[in-house]
Amino acid sequence: MISDGRVARGDRTRTAVLDAAVALATEVGLDGLSLAQLADRLGVSKSGLFAHWRSKEALQLATVDRAVAQWEERIVAPALRVPRGVRRLHALHEARIDFYAARVLPGGCFFANTEFEYNARPGPVRDRLAEAFGRWTTFLERLVREAVDLGELPAGLDVPLLAYEIDALGISAVMRSRMLDPDATYRHARQGLLNRLRALCPDPALLAEGQP
Amino acid sequence: MISDGRVARGDRTRTAVLDAAVALATEVGLDGLSLAQLADRLGVSKSGLFAHWRSKEALQLATVDRAVAQWEERIVAPALRVPRGVRRLHALHEARIDFYAARVLPGGCFFANTEFEYNARPGPVRDRLAEAFGRWTTFLERLVREAVDLGELPAGLDVPLLAYEIDALGISAVMRSRMLDPDATYRHARQGLLNRLRALCPDPALLAEGQP
DNA sequence: AATAAATACGACCGGTCGTGCTTTTTGTCG
DNA sequence: CGACAAAAAGCACGACCGGTCGTATTTATT
Numbered sequence: 001m002i003s004d005g006r007v008a009r010g011d012r013t014r015t016a017v018l019d020a021a022v023a024l025a026t027e028v029g030l031d032g033l034s035l036a037q038l039a040d041r042l043g044v045s046k047s048g049l050f051a052h053w054r055s056k057e058a059l060q061l062a063t064v065d066r067a068v069a070q071w072e073e074r075i076v077a078p079a080l081r082v083p084r085g086v087r088r089l090h091a092l093h094e095a096r097i098d099f100y101a102a103r104v105l106p107g108g109c110f111f112a113n114t115e116f117e118y119n120a121r122p123g124p125v126r127d128r129l130a131e132a133f134g135r136w137t138t139f140l141e142r143l144v145r146e147a148v149d150l151g152e153l154p155a156g157l158d159v160p161l162l163a164y165e166i167d168a169l170g171i172s173a174v175m176r177s178r179m180l181d182p183d184a185t186y187r188h189a190r191q192g193l194l195n196r197l198r199a200l201c202p203d204p205a206l207l208a209e210g211q212p
Numbered sequence: 213m214i215s216d217g218r219v220a221r222g223d224r225t226r227t228a229v230l231d232a233a234v235a236l237a238t239e240v241g242l243d244g245l246s247l248a249q250l251a252d253r254l255g256v257s258k259s260g261l262f263a264h265w266r267s268k269e270a271l272q273l274a275t276v277d278r279a280v281a282q283w284e285e286r287i288v289a290p291a292l293r294v295p296r297g298v299r300r301l302h303a304l305h306e307a308r309i310d311f312y313a314a315r316v317l318p319g320g321c322f323f324a325n326t327e328f329e330y331n332a333r334p335g336p337v338r339d340r341l342a343e344a345f346g347r348w349t350t351f352l353e354r355l356v357r358e359a360v361d362l363g364e365l366p367a368g369l370d371v372p373l374l375a376y377e378i379d380a381l382g383i384s385a386v387m388r389s390r391m392l393d394p395d396a397t398y399r400h401a402r403q404g405l406l407n408r409l410r411a412l413c414p415d416p417a418l419l420a421e422g423q424p
Numbered sequence: 425a426a427t428a429a430a431t432a433c434g435a436c437c438g439g440t441c442g443t444g445c446t447t448t449t450t451g452t453c454g
Numbered sequence: 455c456g457a458c459a460a461a462a463a464g465c466a467c468g469a470c471c472g473g474t475c476g477t478a479t480t481t482a483t484t
Contacts (some may be wrong), residue, residue: 057421116324164388164401168380
């Protein structure tokens with residue numbers, strides 16, 4: 001069957017629910033998220049949600065997957081449209097800070113919030129989050145590795161360490177921007193990476209001032 | 213009256229409860245923390261807790277204060293016993309990573325967990341957390357400033373930026389150590405700061421290899 | 425037109441939550 | 455010893471939690 005109006009409607013509802021769930025989870029947590037609250041915000045009934053996910057945990061896992069999709073769409077995809085190397089690394093970081101600064105999610109970052117929430121709570125949700133985090137780290141290290149292979153970063157560079165440092169600048173950005181001065185925070189997050197890459201990159205033109 | 217066994221007992225109970233609350237909050241969150249759960253873990257009754265704090269929010273605020281005291285005792289105080297400058301900065305960071313590596317708190321870090329939990333939840337608890345975070349940032353910047361004034365860091369240094377970078381390395385450490393490989397994480401956190409300080413400090417002897 | 429499937433709903437269950445009110449235990453001091 | 459106050463416990467409450475059930479509505483198949 002090519003198109004089924006029933007499952008189409010269901011899919012539309014499902015993604016709408018999950019988008020709301022991702023946003024709500026950054027406010028009250030993925031565990032603190034209650035079905036009644038979510039149903040209220042969407043104008044549907046609590047039992048309507050149960051028709052799609054048979055348990056709260058199933059909904060939580062689906063929410064994590066949706067957040068991953070959003071992240072890839074919003075942060076990863078734009079960076080992949082930039083040439084490999086330090087410019088792509090820089091674009092990825094900038095897209096991330098832009099995402100935080102645009103206040104797309106009320107709580108800043110779905111993954112930062114939920115990973116701290118679940119870091120001492122064993123179970124399927126934690127495992128799914130850890131897996132997503134691992135893939136993100138691998139991706140970041142791959143981008144650094146590519147810049148090394150292109151000769152845009154020194155050959156002897158500690159690749160995982162630089163990846164760690166880049167991610168740290170990002171994590172700190174979302175944490176501080178919600179509790180302290182946001183503008184100073186974003187400036188530090190951006191300037192921190194720029195300084196770091198410029199110090200390492202032999203070609204200063206790649207990270208020139210007014211560059212797209 | 214100089215000593216009253218009744219209030220002494222009360223004080224003992226109070227700090228015992230707050231210590232447990234700090235630890236438990238890193239597992240289930242400061243909001244997810246339930247009085248019944250806390251009472252169970254301590255072998256007291258739920259209403260016994262209510263005698264000391266008239267509301268859950270009062271207990272949460274007291275828990276934040278207790279966590280601050282623990283942090284100052286465990287991380288700040290040891291660093292203050294080291295000479296000012298880059299060595300003190302380094303000692304502070306090391307004490308912090310040691311604290312995470314020793315797994316003192318099941319969830320790693322009280323402040324990281326709760327600040328992400330409350331970053332989109334206005335109210336007194338959030339305000340208290342933000343205030344503590346602000347004081348921590350000020351303290352960190354003061355230590356960097358001291359190192360500059362001592363000539364151990366370059367005069368033109370962006371002080372708040374370096375403070376931001378140091379804190380970022382720490383935050384990332386507790387986040388990654390609970391979800392990914394802990395040993396690699398601690399290594400990156402330590403090496404990251406060491407590289408950074410050595411690159412900036414004109415006197416290499418201050419951060420020599422096997423130095424106490 | 426009739427049947428089957430997917431979607432959504434309102435009512436309800438047992439359990440836990442935070443929070444008051446009352447009582448009992450525990451230590452102090454005239 | 456008995457009066458007294460602090461600490462702790464017992465108990466009951468309304469609210470909300472995740473989850474179940476029966477049912478109505480929409481859509482596709484026959």
